[in-house]
Amino acid sequence: MSEREVKGKIGVKELSPIDVYKLLPRTNCKECGEENCMAFATKVVNREVPIEKCPPILKKEFEKAYKQLKEMLKPAIKEVVVGTGERAVKIGGKLVMYRHELTYFNPTAIAIDITDEMPEEEILSRIKRVEEFRYEYIGQILKLDMIAVRSTSNDPDKFKATVRKVAENTNLPMILCSLNPTVLEAGLMAAPKARPLLYAATKDNWREMAELALMYGCPLTVFAPNNLKLLKSLAKTLLEYGVEDLILDPGTFAGEGLADTLNNFTMIRRLACKQGDELLGFPLMGVPMTVWLESAGIAPEIVKWREAYLAAMLIVRFADILIMHSLDGWALLPNVVLRANIYTDPRKPVAVEPGLKVFGTPDENSPVMFTTNFALTYYTVASDIESAKVNAYLLVVDTEGIAVDSAVAGRKLTAEKVAEAIKASGIENKVKHRKLIIPGKAARLSGEIEELSGWQVLVGPRDSSEIPKFLQEKWNP
Amino acid sequence: MAEKREKDESVLGLKLNSRLLELLAKLQEIELEDFEMEVGDLEVWLQPGAVAAPVIAPPKVAPPVKVKPTQIIEVEFIPPVETYPGRVVEVKLGATKSEGGTRGKTVVIGGETTPAFYTFERPTPHQPVISLDVFDMEVPLAKAVKMHVKDVLGDPAAWAKLAVEKFGADMITIHLISIDPLVKDASPKEAVKTVEAVAQAVDVPLIIGGCGDPVKDADVFQEICETFAGERFLISSITRDMDVERCAKFIKKNGHVALSFTPMDLNLARELNRRLYDFLPKEDIVMDLTTAALGYGLDYAFTNMERARLAALMGDPELAHPMSSGTTNAWAAREAWLKMAPEWEPRELRGPLWEVVTALTLLLAGVDLFMMMHPAAVKTVKDVIAQLMGGKSGNADRLVEWVTAKV
Numbered sequence: 001m002s003e004r005e006v007k008g009k010i011g012v013k014e015l016s017p018i019d020v021y022k023l024l025p026r027t028n029c030k031e032c033g034e035e036n037c038m039a040f041a042t043k044v045v046n047r048e049v050p051i052e053k054c055p056p057i058l059k060k061e062f063e064k065a066y067k068q069l070k071e072m073l074k075p076a077i078k079e080v081v082v083g084t085g086e087r088a089v090k091i092g093g094k095l096v097m098y099r100h101e102l103t104y105f106n107p108t109a110i111a112i113d114i115t116d117e118m119p120e121e122e123i124l125s126r127i128k129r130v131e132e133f134r135y136e137y138i139g140q141i142l143k144l145d146m147i148a149v150r151s152t153s154n155d156p157d158k159f160k161a162t163v164r165k166v167a168e169n170t171n172l173p174m175i176l177c178s179l180n181p182t183v184l185e186a187g188l189m190a191a192p193k194a195r196p197l198l199y200a201a202t203k204d205n206w207r208e209m210a211e212l213a214l215m216y217g218c219p220l221t222v223f224a225p226n227n228l229k230l231l232k233s234l235a236k237t238l239l240e241y242g243v244e245d246l247i248l249d250p251g252t253f254a255g256e257g258l259a260d261t262l263n264n265f266t267m268i269r270r271l272a273c274k275q276g277d278e279l280l281g282f283p284l285m286g287v288p289m290t291v292w293l294e295s296a297g298i299a300p301e302i303v304k305w306r307e308a309y310l311a312a313m314l315i316v317r318f319a320d321i322l323i324m325h326s327l328d329g330w331a332l333l334p335n336v337v338l339r340a341n342i343y344t345d346p347r348k349p350v351a352v353e354p355g356l357k358v359f360g361t362p363d364e365n366s367p368v369m370f371t372t373n374f375a376l377t378y379y380t381v382a383s384d385i386e387s388a389k390v391n392a393y394l395l396v397v398d399t400e401g402i403a404v405d406s407a408v409a410g411r412k413l414t415a416e417k418v419a420e421a422i423k424a425s426g427i428e429n430k431v432k433h434r435k436l437i438i439p440g441k442a443a444r445l446s447g448e449i450e451e452l453s454g455w456q457v458l459v460g461p462r463d464s465s466e467i468p469k470f471l472q473e474k475w476n477p
Numbered sequence: 478m479a480e481k482r483e484k485d486e487s488v489l490g491l492k493l494n495s496r497l498l499e500l501l502a503k504l505q506e507i508e509l510e511d512f513e514m515e516v517g518d519l520e521v522w523l524q525p526g527a528v529a530a531p532v533i534a535p536p537k538v539a540p541p542v543k544v545k546p547t548q549i550i551e552v553e554f555i556p557p558v559e560t561y562p563g564r565v566v567e568v569k570l571g572a573t574k575s576e577g578g579t580r581g582k583t584v585v586i587g588g589e590t591t592p593a594f595y596t597f598e599r600p601t602p603h604q605p606v607i608s609l610d611v612f613d614m615e616v617p618l619a620k621a622v623k624m625h626v627k628d629v630l631g632d633p634a635a636w637a638k639l640a641v642e643k644f645g646a647d648m649i650t651i652h653l654i655s656i657d658p659l660v661k662d663a664s665p666k667e668a669v670k671t672v673e674a675v676a677q678a679v680d681v682p683l684i685i686g687g688c689g690d691p692v693k694d695a696d697v698f699q700e701i702c703e704t705f706a707g708e709r710f711l712i713s714s715i716t717r718d719m720d721v722e723r724c725a726k727f728i729k730k731n732g733h734v735a736l737s738f739t740p741m742d743l744n745l746a747r748e749l750n751r752r753l754y755d756f757l758p759k760e761d762i763v764m765d766l767t768t769a770a771l772g773y774g775l776d777y778a779f780t781n782m783e784r785a786r787l788a789a790l791m792g793d794p795e796l797a798h799p800m801s802s803g804t805t806n807a808w809a810a811r812e813a814w815l816k817m818a819p820e821w822e823p824r825e826l827r828g829p830l831w832e833v834v835t836a837l838t839l840l841l842a843g844v845d846l847f848m849m850m851h852p853a854a855v856k857t858v859k860d861v862i863a864q865l866m867g868g869k870s871g872n873a874d875r876l877v878e879w880v881t882a883k884v
Contacts, residue, residue: 098787100780117883137772152881177880199880203549210545225873229554237550257871258864262841263597270557279552290876292884301826309857312834316779316841325884329820330827333812334771334834341776376773380811402740403773405809409689410740410767411718441809444659444689462617463811 015072017041023065023072025056044073046347047095047102076273077320078282079106080219080245082146082197083173089145091247091320092283097273099346107343108314109321110335111146111175113289116153116162123162127170129327135336138375142336148199148323149187151178156186164190175199175221175323181208188216197221197321200249206234210241218245221285225251226260228267235279247321249285254310255294261286262317269318283320286311292325304331311335315342351401352378356425360391365477368427369437369460369467370395372413374403381464388468393430397421404441415448422453433477437470558598561790565589565797565845566759567603570648570711570734571682577707577732581680584647586763586845587799592786593843594865604866605840607847607855608648608684609640610805613663613671614655619814621828622850633671634678641679644852645859650684650713651675656697657688665700672701676708684711684736684848691719699727706731711846713801714738714765717749725756736801738765741774741781743788747795763846764798770810771835778802779842786843799845807835808850829854837861 021041032053034040043049051057051073057066079093089109096102112130114123127147135142149166151159159178166174167190174196176187184198195216200223201209213220220243224231231250238246250264251257265284271277288311295303308331311322315338326332354373359382371381373396385392397417399407407413422428422436436455438446440462450457461470567588572578588602611633618626625644629636633651640646651672655663676683685701687694698712713736715724728735737753739745746766753762766785769778782800789797807813813831816824832854836847840858849855 098780098783099776100784115883150880152883154881179877179880202877206549207547223877225876226871227873229552230549232554233549233551236552237546237548240544240546240550242545251871251873251876253871253876255864256869257876258861259594259596259866259868260871262594262865266595267556267597275557287879289884290879293875293879293882295884305826305830305857308830309833309837309861313837313841313861316838330823330830333821333827334830337772337812338775338834338838341772341774342779344776346776346780374774401774403769403809406740406767406769406774406806411716412740444657447659463815465811465815 015045017045019072020044020051020069023069024054025062027056029056031055047105075105076276076281077269078245080197080247080283082109082175082195082219083171084193084195085171087171087173088195089173094273094283094320097269097318099342103345103347104343106320107339108319109145110311110332110339111148111321111323112144112327113148113150113177113323113325114162114166115150116155116158118162120165123165124169126327127166127172130172131170133327133329133332135333137337137340138379140340142340144332144336146173146175146197146321148175148177151180151183151187154178154180154183156183159183160186160190163187167191167194173197177323179205179223181205181212184209185212188212188218192216195219197247199223201234201238203230203234206237207241210238210243213238213243213245214241219247220245221247221249222282223249223251225249226253226257226264228264231268232279235282239279246282247285248280248282249287252287252290252310252314254288254291254306258310258313262313265314265318284318285321285323286314286319287323288314289323289325304328307331308335312338315339351375352396354396354398354421356427357382357394357396359385359394360389362391362393362430364430364432366391366393366431367437367471367475367477368393368395368431368433368435370397370418370421371439371464372397372399372402372404372407374399374401374407377403381467384464384467388471390468390471392471393427395421395425395427395436404439408442408444413442413445415445415452418445418449419452422455431477435477437475439464556597561590562792563788563790563794563797565786565789565799566762568734568760568763568799570684570709570763572707572709572732576709578705578709579676579680580682580708582647582682583709584682589786589843590790592783592790593841596865601866603845604862605845605847606647607645607849607858608650609637609644609646609855610650610652610848610850611636611640611675612652612654613668614661616652616654619808619828621814621825622808625852634674637675638678641681644855646681646855648682648684648711648846649675649679650686650848652686653697654688656690656693658690658693660688662693665697668697669700669704672705676705682709682711684713686713691716695719695724698724702727702731702733705733708732709734711736711763711801715749715753717745721749721752722756725753729757729761734761734763736763736765737798739767741767741769741777743781743785743796746785747793750795750798759794759798762798763801764796765801765803768802768804768806768835768839770807770813771831771838772810772812775835775838779838782839782842782844800843801846802836802839802844802848804832804836804839804847805850807832829857833857 024037026037028036032040075093075095077092077094080091082089090106093106130144133144176196177199178184198220200221222234253261268280272281288307291306304326351373399412402412434455437458437460443459446457565587569585571580571583584606585603591598637649653668655661711734715735785796813828829851836858
């Protein structure tokens with residue numbers, strides 16, 4: 001199903017478990033926790049376990065095989081680490097072009113900018129908002145990842161002071177942005193051990209930037225707007241120079257040039273993943289905040305709106321890191337949710353175990369409701385019931401991980417399934433009433449459910465936030 | 478979407494939202510001005526050497542190097558252009574007078590020979606189109622949507638006119654909710670009347686949406702297909718649990734197009750398409766693989782559609798149909814309409830952006846036809862499509878200024 005099949009040649013990362021197995025010690029020692037070396041090899045190929053989980057391979061005698069395995073398992077897109085310690089961010093590390101081929105690893109890092117000419121209180125409040133940004137989504141906490149410090153003053157002292165201020169107030173990784181190497185070095189001196197990402201090497205400053213990257217041990221962004229030949233040439237030059245960790249920025253154009261940007265991102269990713277072009281096998285940077293260049297005379301809501309949807313398109317089209325200016329929740333929320341979606345493992349449905357869930361201490365008169373086993377639906381309903389502190393039974397019906405309305409439309413949620421779930425759950429021995437509250441979005445199934453299950457159906461609210469109110473007004477066993 | 482929530486309409490939110498539309502409208506003019514300026518800039522951009530050089534200070538430290546390059550090592554860049562054995566079929570929607578219908582406009586979708594907007598490879602043959610939703614009776618709507626259509630609720634013809642004339646709809650989807658036996662059980666004849674009124678009010682191609690009851694939908698679709706023979710309406714939808722043979726036959730006989738709808742499973746999509754092939758030519762089938770909202774399974778929809786499109790290009794004929802998306806499903810996500818903590822407000826912006834992000838994600842997967850709802854979301858998606866279809870090159874000189882831009 002992938003493009004490589006058309007060309008009839010094996011892609012760079014098309015590995016079979018046998019390839020890995022051949023290099024393993026093949027002693028079936030089970031120290032890795034698997035039954036045998038072949039089972040372990042399969043998991044390694046599927047990227048479910050790292051090769052280091054095999055203790056013998058790390059021994060001196062297997063050094064050669066270990067190195068060979070490392071090379072074989074190297075991702076198409078190099079993984080680059082920005083920052084240090086717990087908050088360090090891993091960027092890139094992609095194995096595939098399309099997420100259905102395996103999984104996208106390392107979610108797109110989102111950096112928010114501050115400048116060296118912002119008043120101190122603005123800098124501090126922006127850092128605070130970045131630090132405090134959090135949204136709970138299916139058991140995960142969605143967050144922002146980095147601070148991009150831009151020198152708008154072009155003054156080394158100002159930049160140095162600002163970087164120091166940022167480093168003192170957060171340990172989020174930084175991107176230091178100035179095309180002037182003197183300014184950038186001043187910033188680096190304020191945080192010499194922080195391993196910030198440097199932005200950026202261009203055709204005019206690449207030597208100085210390469211020296212800084214080597215001297216301070218930092219990853220370096222290569223910036224060649226809309227010129228992929230130059231971008232690739234610069235990557236080649238910097239690699240020869242000794243800089244190993246690169247990030248590629250082919251330029252983010254909003255409006256005019258948007259097609260160029262998508263094409264550039266796509267061509268780079270295809271060359272790296274499908275043709276094994278190592279010069280382009282680096283993480284990609286998108287800069288949605290370039291929309292602010294065209295913001296004169298335009299209402300800020302509109303510019304933020306544009307920045308938000310540009311970021312979304314880049315998350316879908318291969319961006320590994322984004323720099324944004326807007327800190328508005330309404331603009332960032334769809335993007336952190338989209339990122340969480342695109343970076344889930346497509347091999348595992350986002351579902352919870354079906355069956356009967358118990359909330360509080362229900363008795364024989366407690367309400368019985370049902371929902372689907374789509375993880376988001378379940379967690380949403382569960383948190384609404386929990387926060388209302390009601391005692392209730394919730395029957396989780398297996399809809400193959402699909403939400404209520406789509407499941408009804410797609411016949412994944414049917415009266416038969418609900419009736420079966422009631423039987424299988426044993427709920428009939430736990431309550432003496434026979435009343436089932438069904439989701440408002442499944443209302444059309446009510447007649448059939450009554451017929452098949454023999455339970456009386458109460459059509460509940462369309463959104464679970466109204467469950468407490470519904471129970472208060474309508475529940476009367 | 479809770480009706481009750483409609484009541485707490487804050488005046489602020491209302492103003493902001495209508496302003497958003499105005500602002501977006503204004504923006505279009507600004508872009509047109511930019512476009513004129515761009516022509517001059519373009520020549521400059523064509524010379525790669527013309528990129529503005531930033532001020533460079535001499536390096537403070539220049540340790541001796543052995544083999545470090547002293548100038549840029551030039552390497553070739555060859556665009557990775559591929560060819561594909563497959564091609565998406567072209568489907569024409571709507572028919573003009575000379576073609577046997579009454580529509581003033583028709584649209585053609587599909588025909589792709591390359592993944593969505595890989596325009597470095599080949600241009601996109603037909604631009605994706607947007608159909609706006611119109612309901613034949615009052616239904617629960619998010620406040621952010623309702624405020625734009627409150628004057629036409631319950632009047633599908635007026636609603637359709639507003640959607641075409643003011644919101645720029647390329648097509649209209651008339652959702653026949655009232656035919657649902659569990660709702661009003663309106664008769665096929667009544668449905669015909671509704672469609673007649675909409676068809677009179679607007680001259681764009683129409684999509685006929687059923688209620689989801691496999692038996693009733695077939696009865697109503699048949700009546701509509703016969704009454705409006707030759708119009709090339711898109712019949713939405715034909716599902717696996719319907720009498721597929723009967724539906725395909727009346728669609729074919731009366732010159733319409735089938736929307737083949739399956740729930741997020743490529744094998745089911747292939748299977749239903751195969752059943753339709755016995756009665757319908759490929760050019761009379763559009764497929765819908767199900768759209769889940771952002772945050773509610775969008776990843777699943779995205780990957781399914783991306784796989785379908787790549788498979789089609791790879792030569793899988795059973796998936797080589799233009800794709801339609803019920804993007805309005807974005808509003809099923811509570812984040813699209815719920816009043817949330819202040820840091821996520823206003824929902825009047827959050828809601829339509831939710832629809833935009835859902836649409837653009839699927840645009841990049843290969844969707845050809847979007848069924849949408851919010852006017853600002855529609856305008857945004859249209860603008861993006863226009864940029865991707867025939868957009869000018871970006872101004873690289875200007876772009877380097879982002880680092881020092883004072884915003």
